[in-house]
Amino acid sequence: MSDAPYDFAKAASDGSQAVGKVSESTGKFFDLIKSFYSPKLKLRQAEADAVYVRTQADAEAYAVLRHAQAEVAANELKAQAAFRLTQTWVRQQENINATVEEAQKYLPSQTPTDDVDPDWVTRFFEGCQDISSPQMQTLFAKLLAGEFARPGTISRKTITLLRDMSTDNANLFRRVASHFWFLSSPKGGGFLPSILIHRDWLGVTYDDVASLDEMGMLSMVQSNVVLKGDMAVACGSRRFFLDFRGQSTVEGFLLTKPAQELFAICGATDMSDEHLDVVLKSIASGGRSELFKPL
Numbered sequence: 001m002s003d004a005p006y007d008f009a010k011a012a013s014d015g016s017q018a019v020g021k022v023s024e025s026t027g028k029f030f031d032l033i034k035s036f037y038s039p040k041l042k043l044r045q046a047e048a049d050a051v052y053v054r055t056q057a058d059a060e061a062y063a064v065l066r067h068a069q070a071e072v073a074a075n076e077l078k079a080q081a082a083f084r085l086t087q088t089w090v091r092q093q094e095n096i097n098a099t100v101e102e103a104q105k106y107l108p109s110q111t112p113t114d115d116v117d118p119d120w121v122t123r124f125f126e127g128c129q130d131i132s133s134p135q136m137q138t139l140f141a142k143l144l145a146g147e148f149a150r151p152g153t154i155s156r157k158t159i160t161l162l163r164d165m166s167t168d169n170a171n172l173f174r175r176v177a178s179h180f181w182f183l184s185s186p187k188g189g190g191f192l193p194s195i196l197i198h199r200d201w202l203g204v205t206y207d208d209v210a211s212l213d214e215m216g217m218l219s220m221v222q223s224n225v226v227l228k229g230d231m232a233v234a235c236g237s238r239r240f241f242l243d244f245r246g247q248s249t250v251e252g253f254l255l256t257k258p259a260q261e262l263f264a265i266c267g268a269t270d271m272s273d274e275h276l277d278v279v280l281k282s283i284a285s286g287g288r289s290e291l292f293k294p295l
Contacts, residue, residue, distance in 0.1 A: 092129035095137070099128045102141035108149040116151045123156050127163040135167055139266060146265040154265070158258040161216055169215055176208050177263055179275060180255060182234040183227075190260050191225050191252035192218060193279050209253055217259040224249045235276070250279070 124147075128140040139162060147154040165173070182190040196204045213220040227233075227248045233240045255263070 091132070095132055096125055096129050099131070099137045099140045099144065102137055103144040103148075106142050106145035112149055112151065114151040116147055120147065120156065123159055127159040131163070133167050136165070136170060139170060142265040154261055155258060158261045161258045162262065165215065169211070172208060172211060173217065173262070174266065176204055176212060177266070179204055180235065180263060181252070181279070182260075183231060190255040190263065191223070192255070194222050194251045194253060195278055196275065216256055218253045218255045220253065222251050223254050225252045238276070
C-alpha cells in the first residue's frame with residue numbers, strides 16, 4: 001500500500017471518465033443489440049409477407065382448381081346423362097321394333113280401307129317402348145294388329161291399361177277371363193258372374209276381383225245384369241242363345257271398356273263344364289224358363 005497522499009482531484013477526474021465510458025459502452029451495446037435484431041425482424045416480416053402472398057396465391061390456385069373440378073364434374077355428368085339417354089332410346093327402339101315385327105303375324109289377310117289415327121300410333125309407341133317382356137310384347141302386337149284391321153276399335157285407355165300391366169297381371173286377366181260372360185258379343189257388354197267367386201274350386205276369388213278392380217278391368221261393385229228376350233251370350237269360345245219368356249237377372253261385376261277391348265284381342269281359355277253348370281243354375285233360379293240352346 002502506498003503511503004502517498006490520496007489525490008481527490010485525480011480520482012474525480014478518473015470517475016468522470018469512467019462514467020463517460022459507461023455511457024458510451026451502453027449506447028454501443030444497444031446499437032449492437034439493435035443491429036443484431038433488426039435484420040431478423042426484417043426477415044420475419046419478409047417471411048410473414050411471403051406467407052401472406054403464398055396464402056393468397058394458394059387461395060386463388062385452389063379456386064381455379066375447384067372451378068376446373070366443377071367443370072369436369074359437370075361435363076362428366078352431362079356425358080353420363082347423354083349415355084343413359086342414348087341407351088334408353090336404343091332399348092326403347094328395340095322394343096318397338098320387336099313389337100311391330102310380332103304384329104305382322106296377326107295382320108288381316110285383306111288390307112283395311114280406313115287408316116289408323118297417327119295420334120293413336122304415337123300413343124301406342126309410347127305405351128310399348130318400355131315393354132321388353134316377350135309375352136307383353138305379343139299382347140301389344142295383337143293390339144296394334146287389331147287397330148290396324150279395324151281402326152277406331154281400340155281406345156287409348158286400353159293402351160295405357162296394358163302398359164301398366166305386369167306379366168303377373170296379364171296372367172291373372174287371362175285366367176279370370178275364361179269366366180267372363182258377354183252379351184251378344186264382347187263389344188256388347190261383359191261381366192263376371194259373382195256366383196263364381198263363391199266356388200273356390202272354380203279358381204276365382206275376391207282377391208282376383210279386387211286385383212282386376214285395381215287394374216281398372218272391372219268394377220268391384222256388384223250389378224244386376226238383366227237377361228231377357230232372345231239374347232246371344234258368349235263365354236270363352238262357347239256361344240249360346242237364350243230363349244226367355246220374360247227376363248232373368250244375374251249378379252255380376254261389370255267389365256270396363258278397356259277390359260272388353262283387351263279380351264277381344266287376347267281371347268281366353270274355354271270355361272269348364274262346372275263353371276257353365278254353376279252359372280246356368282244361377283240364371284235358372286232367377287226366372288229362366290228354358291235351357292240354353294248351343295249355337
